[in-house]
Structure formats: C-alpha cells, structure tokens
Amino acid sequence: MSVVVVSVLLCLITVMSTVVNLYIIITLVLSKKTYTVSGLLLFHLSVTSILACILGFISGFVLSSESTFSSPLCQIHGYLSLVIHPLIIWNLVFIHLDRFLSIVYALRYSSLLNLKRVSLMLVLSWILVLVSSSPTLASVPAFTTNSTLGTGSCPPV
Numbered sequence: 185m186s187v188v189v190v191s192v193l194l195c196l197i198t199v200m201s202t203v204v205n206l207y208i209i210i211t212l213v214l215s216k217k218t219y220t221v222s223g224l225l226l227f228h229l230s231v232t233s234i235l236a237c238i239l240g241f242i243s244g245f246v247l248s249s250e251s252t253f254s255s256p257l258c259q260i261h262g263y264l265s266l267v268i269h270p271l272i273i274w275n276l277v278f279i280h281l282d283r284f285l286s287i288v289y290a291l292r293y294s295s296l297l298n299l300k301r302v303s304l305m306l307v308l309s310w311i312l313v314l315v316s317s318s319p320t321l322a323s324v325p326a327f328t329t330n331s332t333l334g335t336g337s338c339p340p341v
Contacts, residue, residue, distance in 0.1 A: 198241045205230040205237070221282055221302045228306055229275045236268045259320065266317040274309040278302065 208230045212218045218226075239261070282302075286293045 198237050202237045205234045221297050225279050232271045263320045270313045
C-alpha cells in the first residue's frame, strides 16, 4: 500500500511541476516584456526542468528488470540524468550571476550582460555538460538495472 501511495504522490508532483513550468514558458513567450536576460534564463530553466520531470516520470515505467531493453534504456537514462541535472545547476548559477551583476554593477549591467552573451553562456554550458557526460555513452561507468533496488533503478556499476 505504501508503494502505491508514494508512486501516486510522485506522479502528482511530476504532473504539477510540468504544468507550472509549461505555464512559465507560455507566459514568457507571450509577454513582450520578458525578452530580457532574466527572461531567457527563466525560459531555459523551465525547459530543463520539464525535461527532468519527464525523465523522472517515464523512468519508472520504462525501466524494469524483466525488460529485454533494460540495459540500453539504463544507458540512455543515465546519460540524460547526467546531462539534465548539471544543466539546471548551471542555469541557477547564471541566474545568480545575473542578479549579482544587476545589483553590484547596476549602471554597467546592460553592457556586461546582454542576450548574446547569455545565449553564448547557455550554449557553452550545454557543450560542457554534453562533453563531460559523454563517457557514459561508452558504458563508463556502466548503468545496469538492479532488481534489488526496485523497478526503475539504474545505478552505475
């Protein structure tokens, strides 16, 4: 019974988080006032958060110890986990940098951070995270299904 309650609770949290992030994306896209550095960073954070929600939601359904595709799915799941979560952290760092520069260098803020520089920072963060996570595609470390931890677990071994 407790497993069902936890599963339902996690599904509700995932759905609510996805809905809220979709609302943020729609609001940012439809409003002309949000085409700023902060708006771009919030948009990127919402997109990566939705990817994390989707990854967490489907991992429990797709990965099982009985599946013949469990090993390749574990590799993909492990790689996506190693890509999405650092991207969220980098995005939070950029948001804090944006706030710091806007407070400390208020008069020079627009010359320090503009959409082009922030876009470049986001692209570089994607490149850095994709390159640093690429060894997992070559099974270093290998992610395998561990039935003792429960369905949907893919720890590195």
